[in-house]
Amino acid sequence: MSLPSWLIAAPQAAPLPPPAGRAAHSFLARSLPGAAEALRRDLFSGQIASRPGFLQRLDPRVKALVGLAFLVAAGLAGHPLTLGVLCLAAPLLALASRVPLGAFAARVYLTVPAFTAILVAPATTNWVRAGTDALVIARFSGPLHLGPLTLPDHLSLTTQGLASAGTLLTRVTASVSIAALFILTTRWTRALGAFRQLRVPALLVAVLGMAYRYLFLLLTTATDMVAARRSRTVAPTTRRSGRREGRRFAGLAAGALLTKAHRLSEDVSLAMISRGFDGDFRAIPEPALRAGNWIALVAGLALAAGVVGGDRLLG
């Protein structure tokens, strides 16, 4: 076989062009590195879970049960002091468990409470919930009529609305903190074992484990696809054509990934059958709880009950 003339021609030694501003990249190309970062963070949380800290020493089953009890307590508590104590206790527990406060804050404070605040913001106004004005935002010449609705002649934040929003926000923060502490201080594999022991169906736990495993595999494939496309993007793109091509590529990549995921699932199923899987999943039994963990379990449950009792006393 002889090389075609276009391949034989010596490459022109042209100088590289000067920088012309950032090239436009598709939504997919911009989002996948973020997903890869999430993957890296997850691997990092596995390292945190291996550190010799307070919560890491507890059996995952104890942590799961006590965590669940505290989630219920946070759900039942209504006094700001109780919820505030729960919110403050979480970072202290994180410190005692050698969890970097940055990793803890990134999971707890930066996302979920912010989204909750956006959701509850309308309920803090007198347009959604009538109450005593705490801060008047705007006054109008008279009541506003929006179709069948009649709104007051001013827009304000109400004391009652702010109090309810504050309670909900601290409750969400406390609940997310408890969940984050469990996730950060428990290896995923041990958490799965704990779920099995706590009577979550073994097959469901296995599916959870596999979903986690293959999500990463497909994410890596998607990241590689984007990188492969970028490495062959040799013509300059305008913002508009880049977006159009990006959407087209995203559609094609999603289709290719779906096909790959389908093929993968079929092969995984065959690999399981080949090794004797008959639909009845058998898992490795977890060892019995030691005395220290029983004490921690009782103490943890008593503390959670104490939180609820204390909240009732505070009124």
Add this chain to the structure above:
Amino acid sequence: MIASLDDAAVLEVDRATYRYAGRFCALQDVSLAVRPGESLALLGANGSGKSTLLKVLDGLLPLDSGTLRAFGREVTPDLLEDAAFGPAFRRRVGFVFQDADVQVFSPTVFEEVAFGPLQLGIAGADLDERVHSALGLLGAEALVDRTPYELSGGEKKRVALASVLVLAPEVLLLDEPLEGLDPRARRMLLRLLEDLRRAGRTVVFASHDLAGVTDLATRAAVFGEDHRILAEGEPKDLVSDCALLARANLE
């Protein structure tokens, strides 16, 4: 019931045809017998049907036409669902997939290797000992607590092999077993497969890489790109037949 071509065969296909999605031919009229204790190499270019034949021999793909026999019995999809035959067949025939990611699906290496024995009712100290021993055979003891995404491609391959070897199968089916292994792991695996063959195990492996085949295989079958078997015989005779290798797109 169709009479066996070879009474001594542990696994045997007769005029086997298989099409993916009922359209794309992967095996065409293939007849082959696997004899006990032999090391049989399936040679062929990519897409010639080697992997499909291994899956058929493991009872994972139902044939469109032709028959599969195992240990003297005709194997049908219904028989593989049988409460007695199915587990017994799985215990006696092990299959290592080409793509280790397919096979390493459990959260940790220990659980991965333990998956098969657990399905077969092995538990407790026996399970622990068996898993560590299987990993030791492949020099992978240090990986026991790792998660799959903490493994390199070669390490995943070794874990996949251990997860099948742990069942001590009588017949070991391997799809491209040397692919992705570094030279040391490759030498270790070749030595292990040779030891298994000497211990009386039957090994069937698919490969498009002729290097190492003559050392490992006692017999070989060459697949053509038309998904039929072009030739069977002594490995050294087949790999030195330039015309045959050219026809099979292996030269």
